[in-house]
Amino acid sequence: MTAKRLRIFALLAISMMFLLAWAFPIIWSVLNSLKTDSDVLAYPPKLVFAPTLEAYRDVLFGSGSILPNLLSSVIISVGTTIVTMLMAVPAAYALARLRFRGKKFAGFYVLATQMLPPVGIIIPYFLVLRNIGWIDTYQGIILIYLSFSLPFAIWLLVSYFEDIPFEMEEAAYLDGASRLKTLWRIIIPQVRGGIAVTVVFVFLNAWNEFLFAVVLSGNTVRPVTVAMFNFVSVEQTLWAKLAAVSVLAMLPVVVLGVVAQKHIVKGLTVGAVKGGGRR
Amino acid sequence: MATTAVTSAGIASEAPRSDFGRVLAQRERRFAAALLAPAFLALLATTTFPLLFLVYTSAFRMDLAMPFTNGFVGFENYQVLLSDERFWTSLLVSLVYTGSTVALQVIIGLALALLVMDMKRGQGCFRVIAILPVVLSPAVVGMIWRTFMLAPEFGIVDFLAINAGLGSKNWLGDPTLAMVSVIAIHTWQWTPFAFMVLLASLASLPEDIYEAARLDRASAWQRFRRITLPLLRPAIVMVIIMRTMVALTAFAAIFTVTAGGPGTATEILNLYAYRKSFTELSIGYGSALAVALLIVTIIISGILFAMRRAK
Numbered sequence: 176m177t178a179k180r181l182r183i184f185a186l187l188a189i190s191m192m193f194l195l196a197w198a199f200p201i202i203w204s205v206l207n208s209l210k211t212d213s214d215v216l217a218y219p220p221k222l223v224f225a226p227t228l229e230a231y232r233d234v235l236f237g238s239g240s241i242l243p244n245l246l247s248s249v250i251i252s253v254g255t256t257i258v259t260m261l262m263a264v265p266a267a268y269a270l271a272r273l274r275f276r277g278k279k280f281a282g283f284y285v286l287a288t289q290m291l292p293p294v295g296i297i298i299p300y301f302l303v304l305r306n307i308g309w310i311d312t313y314q315g316i317i318l319i320y321l322s323f324s325l326p327f328a329i330w331l332l333v334s335y336f337e338d339i340p341f342e343m344e345e346a347a348y349l350d351g352a353s354r355l356k357t358l359w360r361i362i363i364p365q366v367r368g369g370i371a372v373t374v375v376f377v378f379l380n381a382w383n384e385f386l387f388a389v390v391l392s393g394n395t396v397r398p399v400t401v402a403m404f405n406f407v408s409v410e411q412t413l414w415a416k417l418a419a420v421s422v423l424a425m426l427p428v429v430v431l432g433v434v435a436q437k438h439i440v441k442g443l444t445v446g447a448v449k450g451g452g453r454r
Numbered sequence: 455m456a457t458t459a460v461t462s463a464g465i466a467s468e469a470p471r472s473d474f475g476r477v478l479a480q481r482e483r484r485f486a487a488a489l490l491a492p493a494f495l496a497l498l499a500t501t502t503f504p505l506l507f508l509v510y511t512s513a514f515r516m517d518l519a520m521p522f523t524n525g526f527v528g529f530e531n532y533q534v535l536l537s538d539e540r541f542w543t544s545l546l547v548s549l550v551y552t553g554s555t556v557a558l559q560v561i562i563g564l565a566l567a568l569l570v571m572d573m574k575r576g577q578g579c580f581r582v583i584a585i586l587p588v589v590l591s592p593a594v595v596g597m598i599w600r601t602f603m604l605a606p607e608f609g610i611v612d613f614l615a616i617n618a619g620l621g622s623k624n625w626l627g628d629p630t631l632a633m634v635s636v637i638a639i640h641t642w643q644w645t646p647f648a649f650m651v652l653l654a655s656l657a658s659l660p661e662d663i664y665e666a667a668r669l670d671r672a673s674a675w676q677r678f679r680r681i682t683l684p685l686l687r688p689a690i691v692m693v694i695i696m697r698t699m700v701a702l703t704a705f706a707a708i709f710t711v712t713a714g715g716p717g718t719a720t721e722i723l724n725l726y727a728y729r730k731s732f733t734e735l736s737i738g739y740g741s742a743l744a745v746a747l748l749i750v751t752i753i754i755s756g757i758l759f760a761m762r763r764a765k
Contacts, residue, residue, distance in 0.1 A: 197587055265488075266494070274482055292751060293705070296501065299503075299507035300504050302511070421594050425590055
């Protein structure tokens with residue numbers, strides 16, 4: 176009996192250790208963002224200290240404020256989400272509900288586009304955007320974000336469209352409603368939940384993107400993920416400020432992630448059930 | 455007489471219906487085309503067109519720093535690539551990085567899922583905490599680890615190493631330790647993904663099989679080996695496929711931590727293609743490297759999908 180107890184205790188300890196390991200870097204960043212630089216650099220590391228909001232004040236309202244970068248991130252993410260949804264909802268409906276030749280191929284094509292390594296997309300894209308003067312513009316960055324947000328959104332939405340019963344549409348057609356009207360009035364309201372989940376994930380992925388952003392950003396368009404580098408230079412690291420910026424960059428996605436908690440496994444594995452694909 | 459009447463009536467009513475049906479089917483096709491057009495045009499423009507242009511670019515010498523040397527070179531970039539030691543090294547680093555991170559994610563994720571599955575209380579706690587790393591930007595994760603976790607002395611990992619008697623280490627300056635660090639960071643961020651998927655899959659397994667196995671006095675190990683593992687196989691293979699594709703093209707998580715360094719110790723093929731194109735500005739050769747990465751990705755996913763089909 177004692178051996179069994181010991182085993183249970185050991186397993187509990189191991190699982191607690193993993194919980195701590197996952198949460199700690201995030202908690203530690205939050206704590207560091209409330210310290211002064213000298214407290215961050217203290218050895219041994221300080222768990223108890225006089226908290227201050229100084230780092231946040233400097234980062235938000237001081238010189239070299241990251242407010243424009245936060246705004247940049249918001250514009251990119253919201254813009255990507257809107258354009259993606261406008262295109263993905265109709266496409267997903269067609270793939271899930273309508274009969275037409277080449278449907279299988281169309282679905283496969285959407286999945287296959289996700290196989291392309293992003294670096295293979297950004298090299299030619301950079302050349303084209305440079306030629307038409309779209310580097311450091313919102314339209315340039317939002318357009319290329321469609322390369323990963325569209326396939327993802329289409330596949331996630333297809334899974335929701337497939338869940339609604341066909342009778343609803345048939346009843347509407349019998350009443351003489353047009354196809355477009357039926358889609359807008361009958362079908363879309365049925366998948367509101369699925370659309371909301373898709374919006375969350377598209378926003379999240381756009382907010383977190385880094386490779387395209389680092390190549391295409393400049394003085395006008397520079398999201399937080401890229402702007403963070405300003406706080407780490409060869410000469411010096413602005414420790415507390417870096418922590419504050421990290422926390423600000425994490426905040427929206429952590430909130431969204433916890434809100435969409437129940438759907439996260441579905442959102443992360445979308446497309447994989449049918450073929451390959453990745454986030 | 456009566457039968458002809460019936461058949462002719464049948465034909466009469468059949469003919470307009472099939473006509474009507476054809477019109478409906480045609481309308482449905484047109485409607486589908488209209489709905490699909492915007493998304494597919496966008497996908498063509500943002501994925502297929504860049505791919506073709508990438509392959510085209512890889513046949514040129516295109517050096518933004520020395521534009522006067524630019525021109526068509528055919529397969530020369532690929533010939534250079536085959537004898538480029540840095541390419542082979544980066545390919546090896548890619549395979550080590552991908553292989554070790556995916557293996558660690560699956561093993562730790564599965565072990566933890568089995569552990570948590572047996573817990574009567576506190577499962578919810580795991581489910582919430584596991585979300586945190588997964589939703590974060592790899593760029594932010596890399597930045598946090600590089601500074602607050604791995605910095606010498608006051609970085610928590612180094613602090614723990616000192617207290618464990620290992621002494622202060624140069625976690626990102628030593629080639630081997632840097633590789634270990636970037637692998638650990640990737641594993642830290644994505645093990646919760648494997649954990650969540652496998653836990654969900656475990657929860658959906660039928661209880662009665664285990665009941666029967668228990669009646670047959672199967673040991674815990676036998677139950678795991680003979681029942682759980684085979685039933686979980688599809689989920690495990692799916693996790694392996696998805697995580698392999700991402701690890702092969704990981705960028706931010708290495709770029710923000712070591713930028714491929716020290717030297718080229720943590721430079722995976724993806725990062726080499728980026729550095730060649732945007733740091734050294736040799737876009738033609740960088741394109742050839744990106745095409746090579748695409749070919750590697752296709753080969754590896756081909757192998758994995760064959761694995762998935764094989765029983």
